[in-house]
Amino acid sequence: MSMATTDRPAPGAAPFVPQAYRVDEVTRVLADTVTLTLAPLEGPRPDFRPGQFNMLWAFGVGEVAISISDGEAAGSFVHTVRAVGAVSRALAELEVGARLGLRGPFGRGWPLAEARGSDVVVIAGGLGLAPLRPAIQALLANRQDYGRLVILVGARSPEALLYRDDLAAWAQRPDVEVQVTVDHAGADWPGRVGVVPGLVEPAAFDADDCVALVCGPEVMMRFTVAALRRAGVPAERIQVSMERNMKCAIGWCGHCQFGPDFVCKDGPVMRYDTIADRFAIPEV
Amino acid sequence: MEPEAMPRPAALIDRQGLQALIDALADEGYRVLGPMRRDDAIVYDDLAGIDELPAGWTERQEAGRYRLERRDDAALFGYAVGPHSWKRFLHPPVETLWTAHRDEHGLTFRAPEPAEERFAFLGVRACELHAIAIQDRVFLDGPYVDAGYAARRREAFIVAVNCGEAGGTCFCVSMQTGPRAEAGFDLALTELLDAERHDFLVEVGSAAGAALLERLPHRPAGEADREAAATVVARTASRMGRRLETDGLKALLQDNPEHPRWDDVAERCLTCGNCTMACPTCFCTTVEDHSDLSGTSAERVRQWDSCFTLDFSYLHAGSVRQTPRGRYRQWMTHKLASWIDQFGTSGCVGCGRCITWCPVGIDITEEAAAIRATAPDWRDD
């Protein structure tokens, strides 16, 4: 994996101007979700850190923030896009060979170095697993640097479970605990039914010496953080990845403000104790 | 244009000297912009001569009200600030970010060359100098630099004017941003007008300002002239239309997101966004894409935006700030509190525009005072 050691890319002369990328691979991962492998038309793909995102531009439609979802693709960016509106739908409909614009990477990633020597609890809800997959890959690549590794994953239904092959492979490893739950399932689902925060209490990790990485819908993150706090995890050892509307990703458009923070440059990954004062206040 | 110790070099010019100033700037290739009366308001636009300045006009400003009135003298700068601010030139309301072209070979993006335009602003008030310095922090202090803004800013020649008249909604004294221009200008004028004279004391704020002054017919300024100018500014300072207690204000707002006053103001606010458009420091923008019918070229345009729209905080599950309460709270808390966390300065310079141009007369100073008066508790900064 080639990843930069700094949180931020060097300021470009024209940070608003995308680079041209080509779709090299399209994989339908869920009914409404595809994974795109994107290669730069010119030059090398920039380095990135797990947890960072790019701005993807669909020709003439618009530009949206999408997390980098794979840390093991040399020379290209991998993104998992759920079609929810005009731009994401246009991206999800791209075919191999299509061109698109890409700016990035942007934002603060998961602070994996700080977790060295501690247990790591990775908690994902729905598409929240996308920005966490590169983090899990990096943790596994340096497995000996960390204590226990616990991966807790939730989805609405079995059909909405992302990266099932990866989940299965991780679960195979003796040095990883993987727990999966879904909100609703038919009788044929052999697994657990329930919400992700419910997985926290029974999981085996050292609450006094762990780092928790959390990404998912805001409600899910609120309940998950509460469960972690109840388990005794200190607020400063919980990292959450926030989502806000983004029109620039470079601190100028103002849309991504979350109290004093700009999610695009002070986040998306934020240390919970620095946002605890406003995390539960509606409409901040 | 860095701050320097007083007194600055100063000179006197008369109205012919002021015309010579405009001519000299135009001669040096500047697009000279200044105040003029249009559509019953004083606005900033291209200025060819002193005849276009709003001689003998002032304005009456109150919450939700602005009306031009005749003065009983011929002051050229005898008004405070109108609906325009200089941000419309430095941070334009609409700006093309880039164009894209595609064909069978690929996809290319082109950013427009930074415009060659060199602005000279005539009549920049002290609060507006501070507003420009605040936007500098947004667009120049990184991690990214807005090249277009940087070019416009670098080239701009700024002629400040010390205020001789406080507007009814002004509170620069509270914000410590005026009424005297202290820094950030090339030249600063103070209008000296009485039965005997109509002169301008000119203070020099930069080498470029000094060089320009040399091209104008001017006389040395005496101690009496300096004192007369100081009197003008002191009188303005004593006549502020509004006041805002800033002591502990940041913590007061950040600690009271659930204060009932937010519900109260939300009942009045139309979420029209006028306040954000008129504000000289509000910098938020959105982007829009246009493409041609054949689908071979597209362009991306940046436009001023307002945190008062529902779209501003839109996520596919619904907007974060659904209610006027949440949006007004966001705006005011940003202006007066979180701005300090973000940029080391308040986002408000006390110009009063948001008060004057609010259709329902919502007054940021009054809202802050109401929260202070009834806040259950808040930490001391």
Ligand SMILES: Cc1cc2nc3c(=O)[nH]c(=O)nc-3n(C[C@H](O)[C@H](O)[C@H](O)COP(=O)(O)OP(=O)(O)OC[C@H]3O[C@@H](n4cnc5c(N)ncnc54)[C@H](O)[C@@H]3O)c2cc1C
């Ligand atoms: C840091 C970050 C990482 C993200 N990572 C992913 C990812 O890996 N995969 C993925 O599918 N989605 C991701 N999203 C969400 C994705 O950006 C939105 O789904 C997308 O913007 C929706 O745009 P649309 O035009 O398709 O939908 P519409 O609903 O039509 O949206 C209209 C506009 O609103 C804004 N908007 C709407 N929803 C969001 C949102 N959730 N976040 C930010 N802006 C929004 C956009 O500006 C968009 O153009 C991420 C968002 C952020 C902020």
Ligand code: SF4
């Ligand atoms: S918030 Fe109001 S008074 Fe303050 S700078 Fe903006 S427009 Fe002027």
Ligand code: SF4
């Ligand atoms: S405060 Fe006034 S100007 Fe601002 S959005 Fe509300 S109604 Fe409009």
Ligand code: FES
């Ligand atoms: S996305 Fe524009 S300021 Fe963060």
